[in-house]
Amino acid sequence: MASKQPSTKIKVCLVAISLGRGGAERATALLSRMLHKKGFNVSIAILNDMVDYPYEGKLFNLGALKTEPDTLSKRLARFKKLKAFFKEEQFDYIIDTRSRGSAAKDLFYLHYLYKKQRIIYVVHSFNIFQYFPKQQWLAKKMINKAEAVVGVSKAISEKINTEFETNKAITIYNPSEPFSEKETENPFSEKYILYLGRIEEKVKNFTLLLEGYKASKLSGGNIYLKIVGDGPDVDFIQQKIQEMGLSETVTLYPFTPAILPYVKNALYLTLTSRYEGFPMVLIEALSVGTPVLSVHCESGPDEIIVNKNNGLLIENHSVEALSEAMNTLAFDEDLYKTCKESAPESISHLTMDAIAEKWATVLKNKHL
Structure with a gap:
């Protein structure tokens, strides 16, 4: 990894499909806010132009650059911009929360986008092959390169460690976020x-x-x-x-x-x-x-x-x-x-402060 100037803040980039509509996407937005509150320097790179949930940090919206027809050459051009963004920002960690599982894409990320980066993979489903390719050799290669793999339940973490013969998977639950809305009037009479x-x-x-x-x-x-x-x-x-x-x-x-x-x-x-x-x-x-x-x-x-x-x-x-x-x-x-x-x-036990502390402990310990 290229040398970087000393900083009091650990720099983290979350990579997600989007910040809209899904539970995993909402969890990513929450993670950005928790890490920001904990004093981390947070960026978020999203592949699709969809933002429904509040977030904190610098947003690199790759999806906003899409034009139709979305050809292979256009997609590669966008990924070059993402690669340049990683190089310019010199992140301490990239936390990948995307659904994964395509061998070709995973190889591209592993050997091009994530080359010389410190990666933490997040797995949001018990169907772990939504997050790792079915090719065992490639999944193990991804996990061996990773600093850690975070499963959002104990069952997920245990399944990853068993399936891929590793001990890198740890459990950090999704948090409970206090609702910010004030309107609670029943939308229905029944x-x-x-x-x-x-x-x-x-x-x-x-x-x-x-x-x-x-x-x-x-x-x-x-x-x-x-x-x-x-x-x-x-x-x-x-x-x-x-x-x-x-x-x-x-x-x-x-x-x-x-x-x-x-x-x-x-x-x-x-x-x-x-x-x-x-x-x-x-x-x-x-x-x-x-x-x-x-x-x-x-x-x-x-x-x-x-x-x-x-x-x-x-x-x-x-x-x-x-x-x-x-x-x-x-x-x-x-x-x-x-x-x-x-x-x-x-x-x-699932407050945002409690879960943020677990993430901070992982990132700070790995940073030593």
């Missing part, structure tokens, strides 16, 4: 349960969510299901709702960054994913006293939910288990009261 997140069937398993809701007693008890988010399967979900005869009680709403009124006024929040990482939506709900109902998928929910204390954690891929849990959390008043009262304190 009682409702809530799904909040990306609309993608192969991961989120809306089929299970809708079948569980239909088999439950909720619609008969005038408790509606609200689905809020965007993604590739919006049309599929809308069609599914109509085919199942649920149009009167299930409604899909577009993504909004102003989620507090939806979350705070929900009876409870639901999650039926096939797999996760460390789902921020669960801790967001708990932070404002909204209980959660989640399937026991890999990974994250079992590291957040204390069953019958701040919500319910149930068997995955079971319509019967889901419908029964929906009924229990909606109609068992004593259980609901316990979960609602316990919710905020159950995530007290």
